[in-house]
Amino acid sequence: MYPDLSYLFHDLFGTQYDNWTSIFKTFGLLLALAFLASAYVLKLELIRKEKEGILKAIPYVEKKEKADNSLIPLIINFVIGFIIGFKLFFIFSNFAIFKANPTDIIFSSKGNILGGIIIGLVYLAYTYWDLKRNNKSESPKKTLIHPYERTGDITIIAAVSGLIGARLFSVLENLDSFFADPLGQLLSGSGLTIYGGLILAFITVYIYVKKHGIPPIHMMDMAALAVIMGYAVGRLGCQFSGDGDWGIVNEMAKPGWFFLPDWLWSFNYPHNVAQQGVMIDGCHAEYCRQLIPKVFPTPLYESIASFGIFFFLWSLRKKIKIAGMLFFIYLILQGIERFLIEIIRVNPRYNYFGFNWSQAQYISIGFIIIGIIGSVYLYKKNKVS
Numbered sequence: 001m002y003p004d005l006s007y008l009f010h011d012l013f014g015t016q017y018d019n020w021t022s023i024f025k026t027f028g029l030l031l032a033l034a035f036l037a038s039a040y041v042l043k044l045e046l047i048r049k050e051k052e053g054i055l056k057a058i059p060y061v062e063k064k065e066k067a068d069n070s071l072i073p074l075i076i077n078f079v080i081g082f083i084i085g086f087k088l089f090f091i092f093s094n095f096a097i098f099k100a101n102p103t104d105i106i107f108s109s110k111g112n113i114l115g116g117i118i119i120g121l122v123y124l125a126y127t128y129w130d131l132k133r134n135n136k137s138e139s140p141k142k143t144l145i146h147p148y149e150r151t152g153d154i155t156i157i158a159a160v161s162g163l164i165g166a167r168l169f170s171v172l173e174n175l176d177s178f179f180a181d182p183l184g185q186l187l188s189g190s191g192l193t194i195y196g197g198l199i200l201a202f203i204t205v206y207i208y209v210k211k212h213g214i215p216p217i218h219m220m221d222m223a224a225l226a227v228i229m230g231y232a233v234g235r236l237g238c239q240f241s242g243d244g245d246w247g248i249v250n251e252m253a254k255p256g257w258f259f260l261p262d263w264l265w266s267f268n269y270p271h272n273v274a275q276q277g278v279m280i281d282g283c284h285a286e287y288c289r290q291l292i293p294k295v296f297p298t299p300l301y302e303s304i305a306s307f308g309i310f311f312f313l314w315s316l317r318k319k320i321k322i323a324g325m326l327f328f329i330y331l332i333l334q335g336i337e338r339f340l341i342e343i344i345r346v347n348p349r350y351n352y353f354g355f356n357w358s359q360a361q362y363i364s365i366g367f368i369i370i371g372i373i374g375s376v377y378l379y380k381k382n383k384v385s
Helices: 005-013 026-051 071-093 095-100 102-106 113-135 147-173 175-180 182-187 194-211 216-241 298-316 325-342 359-384
Strands: 058-061 142-145 349-352 355-358
Touching: 005 026, 026 147, 026 216, 071 095, 071 102, 071 113, 095 102, 142 147, 147 194, 194 216, 194 359, 216 298, 216 325, 298 325, 325 359, 349 359, 355 359
Parallel strands: none
Antiparallel strands: 058 142, 349 355
């Protein structure tokens, strides 16, 4: 496994573990790639729907910053510059500490005040110059904003709200750990609960697109494709980093019908970033543990299943003419996939209504029910009309 790039480069080129490239964490890189993949899919669909006349460009009047309101952006940009300089100067002068645990440094009070002031003043000067330049320009311009030009905003909103939702649901799922270390749990980059992210991202993006003239019902269909693509790529981050999001112990003999490699049947996650398992003989790196006995590589199963769901939905996107139907089909498929994978996945269990399921399984059932009801409702509504 590759908790960071130094472990990948060690296998590829024989370089040392835990060198400067260790600041690039595998999970974080693939999470960023997941958002980029989602954004690309979303942009393709926004362009397609505009060409088909389903979506339209909306007039937008560029607002000019009034001179008497210029103090606010000056303060904001100075603060932003100060934070950047405060952290960057400290990182450069204490790189060994930062390399060992980047998250702890970023979300701590450690920094360089002089560096913060220098970068803050640079940002302040640039903002002042930019405001002066804009005040001398022509009157506000009226332009057309195409739906696909909102891709960046939608992606950022979904990413931020999704990460917050994933963290909050993870806290609810692990209240004991939260009460033991509240700040550490809130700021941790691991243990994210994907369903929490999906739910909060859906709400925030729904509000945004409705405000900017993109019909939410069509956005739901496009979001289904974007989300399942991002989910497929993101699960690769769980697999390659070994973040603890794996399955239960699998000591069963590989069945004859399983024609895939042995590591797809059971895997030991060497050098996992979760630091779980037993020590690897002869290893002297930062991450030297592996799982004994081996477990089901469930993140990889989910990634394969999610890519399958994506290509299935992608093949239907032009054939289904009922707006919203693709989204509800996605909910059904996503719910089934996640419910089944939870059977062989490590997660806390809760007894409700006589069922001993994980939090994700209860939510999966909700997804399936909503998907079925929504599909039937839309079908009947469009059949009558």
